[in-house]
Amino acid sequence: MTVRELAQQAKAASGKLAITSTKTRNDALLAMADALLSAAPEILAANAEDVKNAMLSGVKASYIDRLTLNQSRIEGMAGGLQKVAMLPDPIGRSDSVFVHQNGMRIEKRRVPLGVVGIIYEARPNVTADAIALCIKSGNACVLRGGSEAIRSNSTICDVLSSAAEQNGIPAGAIQLLRDTDRAAASEMMKLTGLIDVLIPRGGAGLIKSVVQQATVPVIETGSGVCHVYIDESADIKMATDIIENAKCSRPSVCNAAETLLVHANIASAALPEIAQRLTNRGVELRCDLRSKAFMPGSIDATEEDWSTEYGDLILSVKVVNSLSDAVQHIETYGTHHSDAIVTSSYSAAEQFQNEVNSAAVYVNASTRYTDGEEFGFGAEIGISTQKLHARGPMGLNELTTVKYAIRGTGQIR
Amino acid sequence: MTVRELAQQAKAASGKLAITSTKTRNDALLAMADALLSAAPEILAANAEDVKNAMLSGVKASYIDRLTLNQSRIEGMAGGLQKVAMLPDPIGRSDSVFVHQNGMRIEKRRVPLGVVGIIYEARPNVTADAIALCIKSGNACVLRGGSEAIRSNSTICDVLSSAAEQNGIPAGAIQLLRDTDRAAASEMMKLTGLIDVLIPRGGAGLIKSVVQQATVPVIETGSGVCHVYIDESADIKMATDIIENAKCSRPSVCNAAETLLVHANIASAALPEIAQRLTNRGVELRCDLRSKAFMPGSIDATEEDWSTEYGDLILSVKVVNSLSDAVQHIETYGTHHSDAIVTSSYSAAEQFQNEVNSAAVYVNASTRYTDGEEFGFGAEIGISTQKLHARGPMGLNELTTVKYAIRGTGQIR
Numbered sequence: 001m002t003v004r005e006l007a008q009q010a011k012a013a014s015g016k017l018a019i020t021s022t023k024t025r026n027d028a029l030l031a032m033a034d035a036l037l038s039a040a041p042e043i044l045a046a047n048a049e050d051v052k053n054a055m056l057s058g059v060k061a062s063y064i065d066r067l068t069l070n071q072s073r074i075e076g077m078a079g080g081l082q083k084v085a086m087l088p089d090p091i092g093r094s095d096s097v098f099v100h101q102n103g104m105r106i107e108k109r110r111v112p113l114g115v116v117g118i119i120y121e122a123r124p125n126v127t128a129d130a131i132a133l134c135i136k137s138g139n140a141c142v143l144r145g146g147s148e149a150i151r152s153n154s155t156i157c158d159v160l161s162s163a164a165e166q167n168g169i170p171a172g173a174i175q176l177l178r179d180t181d182r183a184a185a186s187e188m189m190k191l192t193g194l195i196d197v198l199i200p201r202g203g204a205g206l207i208k209s210v211v212q213q214a215t216v217p218v219i220e221t222g223s224g225v226c227h228v229y230i231d232e233s234a235d236i237k238m239a240t241d242i243i244e245n246a247k248c249s250r251p252s253v254c255n256a257a258e259t260l261l262v263h264a265n266i267a268s269a270a271l272p273e274i275a276q277r278l279t280n281r282g283v284e285l286r287c288d289l290r291s292k293a294f295m296p297g298s299i300d301a302t303e304e305d306w307s308t309e310y311g312d313l314i315l316s317v318k319v320v321n322s323l324s325d326a327v328q329h330i331e332t333y334g335t336h337h338s339d340a341i342v343t344s345s346y347s348a349a350e351q352f353q354n355e356v357n358s359a360a361v362y363v364n365a366s367t368r369y370t371d372g373e374e375f376g377f378g379a380e381i382g383i384s385t386q387k388l389h390a391r392g393p394m395g396l397n398e399l400t401t402v403k404y405a406i407r408g409t410g411q412i413r
Numbered sequence: 414m415t416v417r418e419l420a421q422q423a424k425a426a427s428g429k430l431a432i433t434s435t436k437t438r439n440d441a442l443l444a445m446a447d448a449l450l451s452a453a454p455e456i457l458a459a460n461a462e463d464v465k466n467a468m469l470s471g472v473k474a475s476y477i478d479r480l481t482l483n484q485s486r487i488e489g490m491a492g493g494l495q496k497v498a499m500l501p502d503p504i505g506r507s508d509s510v511f512v513h514q515n516g517m518r519i520e521k522r523r524v525p526l527g528v529v530g531i532i533y534e535a536r537p538n539v540t541a542d543a544i545a546l547c548i549k550s551g552n553a554c555v556l557r558g559g560s561e562a563i564r565s566n567s568t569i570c571d572v573l574s575s576a577a578e579q580n581g582i583p584a585g586a587i588q589l590l591r592d593t594d595r596a597a598a599s600e601m602m603k604l605t606g607l608i609d610v611l612i613p614r615g616g617a618g619l620i621k622s623v624v625q626q627a628t629v630p631v632i633e634t635g636s637g638v639c640h641v642y643i644d645e646s647a648d649i650k651m652a653t654d655i656i657e658n659a660k661c662s663r664p665s666v667c668n669a670a671e672t673l674l675v676h677a678n679i680a681s682a683a684l685p686e687i688a689q690r691l692t693n694r695g696v697e698l699r700c701d702l703r704s705k706a707f708m709p710g711s712i713d714a715t716e717e718d719w720s721t722e723y724g725d726l727i728l729s730v731k732v733v734n735s736l737s738d739a740v741q742h743i744e745t746y747g748t749h750h751s752d753a754i755v756t757s758s759y760s761a762a763e764q765f766q767n768e769v770n771s772a773a774v775y776v777n778a779s780t781r782y783t784d785g786e787e788f789g790f791g792a793e794i795g796i797s798t799q800k801l802h803a804r805g806p807m808g809l810n811e812l813t814t815v816k817y818a819i820r821g822t823g824q825i826r
Contacts, residue, residue: 015744019767098789104778106788113800114770196800217630217801238823245825331428353818354432357527365517365821374826375519375817376511387526387609387814388630389802401800404788405766408778410651412658413787 003179003187007142007194009172010115014140016170018112022089025135028167029085032135033078035163036128036156040074043159046151047124054148067122067149077128077156080379084132087378090396091138104408111403112138114196117188118381119144119210121202124152130201131160131174133381137399140173142195144188147180154178189214197389201382204309219390221382224254224337225309226367229326229352231343232263236270238364239342240277243315245366246340248281252311254383255338255360255370259306259316261326262291267319271295283313290319306333323348327355334358337385338367359385359392416592416600420555420607422585423528427553429583431525435502438548441580442498445548446491448576449541449569453487456572459564460537467561480535480562490541490569493792497545500791503809504551517821524816525551527609530601531794532557532623534615537565543614544573544587546794550812553586555608557601560593567591602627610802614795617722632803634795637667637750638722639780642739642765644756645676649683651777652755653690656728658779659753661694665724667796668751668773668783672719672729674739675704680732684708696726703732719746736761740768747771750798751780772798772805 001009036043047069054067091110098106116139118130127145134141145153157176165171177184189198189210198218200210211218228246230239246257262270271294275285285298286305292298295317305316306329320326323341330339340362341352349363360370370393372380377395384390390398414422449456460482467480504523511519529552531543540558547554558566570589578584590597602611602623611631613623624631641659643652659670675683684707688698698711699718705711708730718729719742733739736754743752753775754765762776773783783806785793790808797803803811 015768015770018770100782100787100789104782106782111770212628215625217799219801235823241823241825249826349820353820355428357428357431357524358816360817360819362819363821365819365824366826368826369513369517369519369819369824370817374513376513386630388632391815392817402804403771404773404783404805406773406775406778406782407762407766408776410648410654411778411782412654413662413779413781 006175007191010140010175011194013170013173014114017173018138024168026085028169029081031167032160032163033081036078039159043155046155050151081132084136090400102411107405109403110400115140117142117195117198119200122146124149127153127156137396142175144177220386222254223335225335226257227259227330227339228257229261229341231348232265233345234342242366286316288318291317338370340367419588420604423553423588424607426583426585427527430586431551437581439498441582444580445573445576446494449491452572456568459568463564494545497549503813515824520818522816523813528553530555530608530611532613535559537562540566540569550809555588557590633799635667636748638748639670640672640743640752641670642674642754644761645678646758647755699729701731704730751783
């Protein structure tokens, strides 16, 4: 089947899927979780082949770790499906009803987007997560995973798709590109009219490539050059705890901090303590001239460092003369993902939160909280760093659009 | 100034504009309305030159009419500015506040998009309308109007921009491309990072060109192949009134009907009456084989007719065997703008409203109501026919995005 044919099947299914009941979709998700558990031996066998081939091609150990499934990871995927089944249905409710003076009722109703395209990298568990969120929100999906995980993804998709069909989900609603050529992915990005939105999930390279090639609307996700700014009035212990957490608790994720900005008036008091704490955690410090003096063992930052998402135990550090300079730095070098101020000043907190133009702006808390679960959405399909449609963590509601349903009695204008 | 420099100035102003108070923006809008009225002689002089040149180039009379300003049209523009000043401010309010179990308050706050790009055709009043909606919603704007209206647009923009600046709006917030070359417009469409969204307003050709060229996210607007479907259970008088209104009340607008679908069981009873009513209004009827028999004086429809937005007193007509066939036709040929069913059947109404995948789906009312004013938004920047970000009429709220403002007391994960 060509890429276009896959998408046509998804589109044909999407109309029927959009009008399935909440119970049908929830029951199907539970059945899909059971099917995944029953098929664990097949999935593990397919995954073992993927892992073997990846090892032969000599990729990094961290990559192999992301690719590898085991019984507990399969149970995790099944648990994810069950959990999504239990979340509130985002479809069918009305955001508002307006009654026109002529008596017509104008209802703004939540409906599925239609067909969601997801392009992602090696983690096979994304396959199950993405399918769960799409089915729950009444969307058909076209998935394109990495070539290294093709056997795992195909098996997971076959198992889930077949269980879905047997439980009232229209055939064709779940599609996977089995052709992992770049050309097939490029074709997918241009299927305007068949795919309603593309969500890339992965590294900066993948996301940039999708944004540049796609004619289908894209929701940009996940690129995070996040900052912690220590105001002159900050509690140094709190600031140290926050930057340690924002940098070290999970350095590979997009809400981890990459740059520490420190007000000049507190630099000499705060930076030596912070340097010690971070060095103990194995963090490499890349400093500007003024911060370097207070951070023994640090190296010089280059211009490039300020806009780099390390995804690793590396932190760039800069001393600034004012809160406005900190805001200016964040606006210039940041990706508008998540930024935090540590302060005891009411006016500094207000100014920072008003002026920093990011999806999530924190006062006295770690940037690591930018996450669908932490924000109470129950699940997350990604973190949008663009302003259109969705911004910040995207849950089920962000996989919907609206339809105006108007009921009259013969009104004309 | 280059296009990029214009956009950079707009972006620099947007940060300051985003944090102006409601009162500042409203007072500025009122002062801008006064300035427009005071500058009427200058604006009319500039417009007279535009009109003279357009006449020399031999364009259509309807085009000249859209281009021409007079005292009453200038008063209309000023009235529009005053009206927008009186609308509720879409900025700063919170859609929701979630309290994390650790005590952090996570506030979802409405903020401006930033810089809005608007590309439009010959009507100079769009200049004032677009500026009013952008300033009210805290957005800077970069406008690109048609070359035929450049003198009118430049004068209106100068007057409004200068009044805005004198009344607390940051300098540079209102920008107009004075270079009306296609190359300049193309450059504008690629200013990712400087312009946050592009809204094209105009004919299908303009919109298609923007969607294809732009790398900046686009909100597609205004393309409307709208349908009225007469169900077998319809009241024929109501159906006739609705199709007459949907076709004839203003045939040039996007919410006008282009195609009439009629259930086979009511065709012989309904179509002769409808043909007579529409023929009396000067409508040309383009019919399929079955409807032609009941509509004297009609001509044969071609395949192309079903997907054509006439914008004129022309209607295509088709007999269908069932409601499902009507839905299928609408999904195949429509633009998902506005579609209506006329019926007395509860289940037909439900099915049509659930299955037709359009921005506005009507039961027993004219498609002509799809409009920001009619939907209670107070003003409209366009009608979105895409699913991302906004769908249907876009008011001030659709010119905003969200920011999560999180307040903690030192929380770490």
